[in-house]
Amino acid sequence: MRYYLIVILMAVAFVKVAAKTMEEPQFNAHDLSIVWEPVQNDYKNHQQSLNAITITNNGKKTFPASGWKMYFNSARLIVPATVSGNAKIDFVNGDLFSLTPTSTFTEIKPGQSVRVEFIDDEPVVNITDGPEGFYVVWDNQPDKGYNTGMFTLKPFKPNYAGLVTPAIIYDQNKNIQDVPETQLTKVFPTPVSYKETGGVFNLNKDVAVIFSPEDKFAKELELLKSTxxxxxxxxxxxxxxxxSVKMINILYDGRLDSEAYRLTVNPGNITILASTGAGAFYGIQSLKTLIPASAWAHPQKEIEITCVDVKDAPRFPYRAFMIDVGRNFQPKSEILKVLDVMAxxxxxxxxxxxxxxxxxxxEIPSLPELTDVGAKRGHTLDAKHNLPPSHGSGGEIENKTGTGFYTRADFIEILKYADKLHIQVVPEIESPGHARSAIKAMNARYNRLMAEGKKEDAERYLLYDPNDQSQYSSNQYWTDNIMDVSLPSTYNFVETVINDVVGMYKDANVPLKTINFGGDEVPAHVWEKSPAYLALKATHPEIKNTGDLWYYFYGRVNQLVKAKGLYLSGWEEMTLRKTALDGQPFYVPNPDFMPEHLQAEVWNNSLGDGNEDLAYKLANAGYKTVLTCVTNLYFDMAHYKSFDEPGYYWGAFVDIDKPFSFIPFDYFKNSTVDRNGLPINRNIFIGKQRLTDYGKTNIYGLQSAVWGENIKSTQRLEYMLLPRLLGFAERAWSQDPDWATEKNTAKSDSLYQIAWVKFLNVVGKRELPRLSYYADGYNYRVPKPGVVLQDGKYLANEQFPGLTIRYTTDGKDPDAKSKIYNDAVTITSNGVKFRAFDNKGRGSNVSEPVTP
Incomplete structure (x- = not known):
């Protein structure tokens, strides 16, 4: 008996050891570091690039030559056969790829490295073009992913058309003059009327803020006090x-429009006139920008505020910023911070x-799988419990950008906070495309309920027919991300989501006007072999082909939205009828939806693609149109063409001049470069629709956007958002500038240059120093200096007057203690490096001119 007991104990111990071995691989993947190296563009005379990754073993054990796969994300397609031959790269789905060692892959001993070379199907332009998010999956543990350690990239100096060099930056900055701060408008965005009246108001503890609880603007006065x-x-x-004789008060003036205000600052008092809380709030915001930027750095016993008389009102009623948190999550704290700077x-x-x-x-409480499955990313090949890694989120579920969601309480808190700042929150639920997270979540729900024997309940919210054999690939290479709009269950899903969203707004006591239901980027060949589509087609004679499902879907969604007293909004494709012209796909405004007052948010004006006038077509046709133009208002785009500038660039390069120079009623006029930053061929505008006077009345407003693919931290979000948001705010709020309407090109250019220089001085001397400390400070982008070689010496300049340029001559990167640049710098054997710094000591990218 004792013998058998010993055998049993030994067996149990063996099972425990085996289980532990399965749970904890012998090699720690975190001991592997990865270096990405772009090697060569135009490889073998094709529009492709040769790249390499170097895998280094920083641990104390040997990394084996086989028994594993390595997964990673790439926004570009990769040729499967690696150049080095020691590994094979396979496409999985979306942006996920796998790397499998071949028989020639060698083990990696401690301190050693292995290099894998591969071909990317596009040239490398900037740091966003590389692979990311590497993790290891062991063959004997195929359901578990282990992130590798440090990832770095080797600097790359590509030679391609449109490359922005320090010398080009210098040339762009050379006409930016320093304007004394006394000559700058001290309210931002630029008000309708601004006059400095002489003297100052001394803001100190003796100031009285007078209001009573029943005051019409009590809420706004409390907000003023607290800030x-x-x-x-x-x-x-x-x-x-x-x-005390000095006071601040807000008075009612029914003659002013709903968002208008008048701000008067005299030595003895500050008065804001408004007819609504929104107008009073904007008067307060103007007062805050009137306060010197230095006051936000630390408390001061007394602050001098310039005496002014300001009359102001916005140009557009809809002044929006869109953030994509679906691709990469942003925490609630950052959302509140974004709302602060918007306000x-x-x-x-x-x-x-x-x-x-x-x-x-x-969180949609009625459908918990949406967040239980759809809000998590980690290694999986079936997406039954979570989504696969995307955008570098890695193989482990515990990550900050791939995994995360807003609870119902979180979202209600966001709604209340935004409402306090007079900001309307528009929720977007992507459909029918870009819906993979919802599809996989509802599949998980289906599997759970089928296992419980509840077939009818299981099928109630299905978004995908398992018998659909249609083959397609989305713009982001997903092969299974489109809702089947022929399924009745799809509309059960949409209605349930609407009900839960409406309930959150109700509980927050915040008005909801519209829900955006997407409509973007549904690929060809979707639904073609769907049994549900074939059944629907047989009973609905108006549906001739899959293109007609578009109108069927949005017609039904529109009715569900209207039933809640809301109007439907979406991206431009929602409002378009798909037809053909000379045998080629062609879009025209859909007349069926025009009476429904749908709101179209139009991004597609890519220069050279043929849809440059799409927004104007829709507005001229009668659609309420919000301009979200990729050419000027997409802030996830790289600032310019340089390897060290992050961001996508498929639609344009977008520096702060793009939103500032945007002319909403004639954006053809100031379009000067194509998507690659090269001079544009203006023939592309021949025959394009111009905006009619009627069409102008349908331009509801402007919207800037940050899509989330390459936004992997709060710091990166703020870097991409600011200060470009200030250029956007100027165009969305301020009146149509004289340079925009001037028909004489030379005079228009001259007027624009004057306005541009003043704007840059306001941003550099007043708003950036404020943003260094406002709401605990923002990680705005500090642009690197321009540098040019003249007469054997280097000259440097900066885009924003007010920043400090520092330099080194010892080969090291400049820091906040390096020498301040005041005059030309002589060439040295170690070269010269320049950086710009803000008032908090944060530096730009390094400008390193080529040494002759």
Whole structure:
């Protein structure tokens, strides 16, 4: 008996050891570091690039030559046969690839490395073009992913058309003059009327803020107190006792429009006139920008505010910023911080792109799988419990950008916070495309309920017919990301999501006007072999082909939205009828939806693609149109063509001049470069629709956007958003500038240059120093200096007057203690490096001119 007991104990111990071995591989994948190296563009005279990854073993054990696969993400397709021959690369789905060692792959001993060379199907332009998110999966543990360690990239100096060099930056900056701060408008965005009246108002503890609980603007006055009192380190008085004669108050003036205000600052008082809380709020925001930027750095006993008389109102009623949190998640704290900076610059719509192929980010209590499955990313090949890694999120589920969602309580808190700032939150639920997270979540629900024997309930919210044999590939290479709009269950899903979203707004006591239901990028060949489509077609004679499903789907969704007292909004494809012209696909405004007052948000004006006038077509046809033009208003685009500037560039390069120079009613006029940053051929505008006077009345507003694919941290979000958002705010709020309407080209250019220089001085000297500390400070982009060689010496300049340029001559990168650049720098044997710094000591990328 004792013998058998010993055998049993030994067997149990063996099982435990075996289980532990399965749970904990002998080699720690975190000991592997990966270096990506772009090697050569135009490889073998094709539009492709030769790349390499070097895998280094930093551990104490040998990494084996086989028994594993390595997975990673890439936004570009990769040729399967690697050049080095020691590995094979396979496409999985979306942006996920696998790397499998071949028989020639060698083990990696401690301290050693292995190099794998491969071909990317496009040239390398910047740091966003590389692979990312490497992780290891062991053959004996195929369901578990282990992230590798440090990932770095080797600097690359490509030679391609449109490359922006320090010398080109210098040339762009050479006409930017320093404007004394006394000559700058001290309210931003530029108001309708601004006049400095002489003298100052001394903001200190003796100032009284007068209001009563029943005051029409009590909420706005409380907000004013809470944001400005910290600047003086004490509370404002609430009465005129004790000899105080200075006061701040907000008075009702019914003659003003809903968002208009008048701000008057005299030595003895500050008065804001408004007819609504929104107008009063914008008057307060103007007062905040009137306060010197230095006051936000630390409390001061007394702050001098210039006396002014300001009359102001916005140009457009819809001034929006869209953030994509579906691709990469942003925490609630960052969302609130984004709302703060939006409010400061008088934007009033926050469009939350809450769902996409790679993530569902809002809790829908009626359908818990949406977040239980759809809000998590980690290694999987079947997506039954979570989504696969995308955009470098890695193989482990515990990650900050791939995994995450807003609970119902979180979202209600966001709604209330935005409402306090007079910002409307527009939720976007992507459909029918970009819906993989929802599809896989509802598949998981189906599997759970089928296992419980509840077939009818299981099928109630299915978004995908398992018998559909249609083959397609989306723009992002997904092969299974489109809702089947022929399924009745799809509309059960849509209605349930609408109900839960409406309930959150109700509980937040915040108005909801519209829900955006996407409509973007549904690929060809979808639904063609869907049994549900064939059945629907047989009973609906108006459906002749899969293209007609478009109108069927949005017609039904529109009815569901209208039933809740809302109107439907979406991307431009929602409002288009797909037809053909000379045998080629062609879009025209859909007349069927025009009476429904749908809101179209138009991004597609890519220069050279043929749809440059799409927004104007829709507005001229009668659609309420929001301009979200990729050429000027997509802030996830790289600032310019340089390897060290992150961001996509498929639609354009977008520096701060693009939103500032945008002319909403004639954006053809100031379009000067194509998507590659090269001079444009203006023949592309021949025959394009111009905006009619009627069409102008349908331009509801402007929307800037940050899509989330390459936004992997709060710091990167702020880098891409700011200060470009200020150029957008100027165009969305301020009146049509004189240079935009001037028909004489030379005079228009001259007027534009004057306005551009003033704007850059305001941003550099007033707004960037404020943003260094406002709302605990923002990680805005500090542009690198321009540098040119003249007469044997280097000259440097900066885009924003007010920044400090520093340099080194010892080969090291400049830091906040390096020498300040004041005059030309002589060439040295170690070369010269320049960087710009803000008032907080944060530096730009390094400008390193070529040494002759």
């Amino acid at each position: 400005i009192e910290p600047l003086i380190g004490s509370k404002f008085k609430t009465d005129l006792k004790g000899g 400061l610059y008088k934007l009033n719509v926050f469009h939350m792109h809450l769902t996409d192929d790679e993530g569902w980010r809002i």
